[in-house]
Amino acid sequence: MQSFTEENYLKIIYHLAENTNNVQTNAIAEQMQTKPASVTDMIKKLADKGFIDYVKYQGVTMTEKGRNAAIDIVRKHRLWEVFLVDKLNFKWDEVHDVAEELEHIKSTALIERLDEFLGFPKSDPHGDPIPDKNGRFAKTQFTKLIELKIGDSGTITGVSQHSSAFLKHLEKLGLTLGKQIQINDVTDFDGSVEIVISDKQINISREVAKHILISSNGKN
Amino acid sequence: MQSFTEENYLKIIYHLAENTNNVQTNAIAEQMQTKPASVTDMIKKLADKGFIDYVKYQGVTMTEKGRNAAIDIVRKHRLWEVFLVDKLNFKWDEVHDVAEELEHIKSTALIERLDEFLGFPKSDPHGDPIPDKNGRFAKTQFTKLIELKIGDSGTITGVSQHSSAFLKHLEKLGLTLGKQIQINDVTDFDGSVEIVISDKQINISREVAKHILISSNGKN
DNA sequence: TTAAATTTTTAGGTAAATCTAAAAAAAATA
DNA sequence: TATTTTTTTTAGATTTACCTAAAAATTTAA
Numbered sequence: 106m107q108s109f110t111e112e113n114y115l116k117i118i119y120h121l122a123e124n125t126n127n128v129q130t131n132a133i134a135e136q137m138q139t140k141p142a143s144v145t146d147m148i149k150k151l152a153d154k155g156f157i158d159y160v161k162y163q164g165v166t167m168t169e170k171g172r173n174a175a176i177d178i179v180r181k182h183r184l185w186e187v188f189l190v191d192k193l194n195f196k197w198d199e200v201h202d203v204a205e206e207l208e209h210i211k212s213t214a215l216i217e218r219l220d221e222f223l224g225f226p227k228s229d230p231h232g233d234p235i236p237d238k239n240g241r242f243a244k245t246q247f248t249k250l251i252e253l254k255i256g257d258s259g260t261i262t263g264v265s266q267h268s269s270a271f272l273k274h275l276e277k278l279g280l281t282l283g284k285q286i287q288i289n290d291v292t293d294f295d296g297s298v299e300i301v302i303s304d305k306q307i308n309i310s311r312e313v314a315k316h317i318l319i320s321s322n323g324k325n
Numbered sequence: 326m327q328s329f330t331e332e333n334y335l336k337i338i339y340h341l342a343e344n345t346n347n348v349q350t351n352a353i354a355e356q357m358q359t360k361p362a363s364v365t366d367m368i369k370k371l372a373d374k375g376f377i378d379y380v381k382y383q384g385v386t387m388t389e390k391g392r393n394a395a396i397d398i399v400r401k402h403r404l405w406e407v408f409l410v411d412k413l414n415f416k417w418d419e420v421h422d423v424a425e426e427l428e429h430i431k432s433t434a435l436i437e438r439l440d441e442f443l444g445f446p447k448s449d450p451h452g453d454p455i456p457d458k459n460g461r462f463a464k465t466q467f468t469k470l471i472e473l474k475i476g477d478s479g480t481i482t483g484v485s486q487h488s489s490a491f492l493k494h495l496e497k498l499g500l501t502l503g504k505q506i507q508i509n510d511v512t513d514f515d516g517s518v519e520i521v522i523s524d525k526q527i528n529i530s531r532e533v534a535k536h537i538l539i540s541s542n543g544k545n
Numbered sequence: 546t547t548a549a550a551t552t553t554t555t556a557g558g559t560a561a562a563t564c565t566a567a568a569a570a571a572a573a574t575a
Numbered sequence: 576t577a578t579t580t581t582t583t584t585t586a587g588a589t590t591t592a593c594c595t596a597a598a599a600a601t602t603t604a605a
């Protein structure tokens with residue numbers, strides 16, 4: 106890998122490919138905050154270099170080489186997030202932008218020693234798994250809170266939105282990783298969910314519930 | 326500040342300005358490993374932005390703004406070096422290149438928290454002073470080992486060469502920061518210096534002696 | 546103090562990553 | 576299936592940081 110830009114494209118394509126087979130030009134453009142025309146240029150280049158397969162008008166898919174490169178960037182990003190939270194006392198809503206920069210530092214030794222320094226963490230401050238140095242990581246089985254039924258309970262183990270606004274909101278509601286929750290009721294009117302957390306009953310909007318990931322430990 | 330390149334130019338001009346009044350185009354080109362014509366382009370840009378004063382054919386000098394920007398980069402570089410050595414067990418000869426990348430990460434919060442995490446160190450692994458967050462640092466009074474006279478003694482407190490080859494060589498000779506040395510003899514033939522260190526007598530070349538910095542604690 | 550050498554700048558060009566506007570292909574819809 | 580809409584690509588520019596070659600200014604030396 107070389108440029109920051111190429112790395113950012115790869116990472117974004119990798120994440121988009123988690124949900125769809127063929128990643129579309131427009132989707133990439135939106136994530137990269139750039140124009141589709143620019144994306145076409147770049148995906149041609151990444152295809153030339155063997156990171157993705159590209160068929161005109163059909164979108165792109167990752168090659169093995171591309172996937173490995175992307176996982177390596179994701180690994181760096183998440184390790185740096187752990188560093189920022191565990192060692193420098195950043196809040197979980199403050200780490201994303203800095204990690205976006207740190208993930209591009211090119212030094213295998215640095216990342217391996219950082220991993221060791223942090224005690225080989227398995228997940229980052231948002232619950233996302235950290236690939237090991239061979240790119241392997243557990244495919245975690247999450248359920249979206251919104252998909253749970255009344256009476257279901259579980260543990261908050263991740264979030265699918267990393268914006269500062271969202272994370273600060275969760276923090277205020279006490280919805281942090283590791284907390285136990287139970288579904289009390291689902292409101293027909295607005296789809297909001299009533300949950301029990303730390304012996305209190307609170308109501309969370311459908312929008313919030315969509316982005317909280319639960320590892321279920323008991324179904325109704 | 327914006328681009329890595331601009332930051333690198335500023336840092337190099339800052340260091341060159343420590344030894345001369347007017348920093349010359351060719352000197353910058355050599356340090357930046359680029360061509361004088363490219364330097365002319367860049368110094369015009371940096372002058373436009375107010376970081377340096379530039380008079381055609383007369384070289385450049387730093388403005389207050391430029392100096393502050395450069396010191397900020399130097400601070401980051403040296404703090405990261407301390408991190409790498411103190412926390413990640415890098416050797417002092419392994420840190421330079423990685424710190425060259427890390428110094429460009431833009432986050433004031435990051436650097437302040439890193440500084441605190443490291444215990445507000447005053448100098449980096451090569452003995453260079455670390456500016457505080459206001460850009461202030463002690464102007465250390467070093468003497469080059471080569472300038473000492475027979476019988477003089479002192480403590481190794483810095484090096485003026487950061488190449489891995491040089492630092493590894495020092496390490497092998499036991500010439501590390503904090504060590505006490507005394508000048509036993511200076512060889513007329515090749516200018517090499519015989520010193521006593523850790524009760525052993527060793528001979529170091531003139532070239533090596535030039536780049537070792539001593540804080541004298543006893544003159545002859 | 547003129548000539549030679551060195552340093553620096555200008556002029557014109559390249560590659561990377563972007564853009565806008567317009568054309569082409571694919572998908573959705575009537 | 577023909578038409579409209581959406582998606583994607585092409586064509587042609589722009590900006591940043593470079594480059595080479597040649598011209599201009601400065602410095603050194605005869």
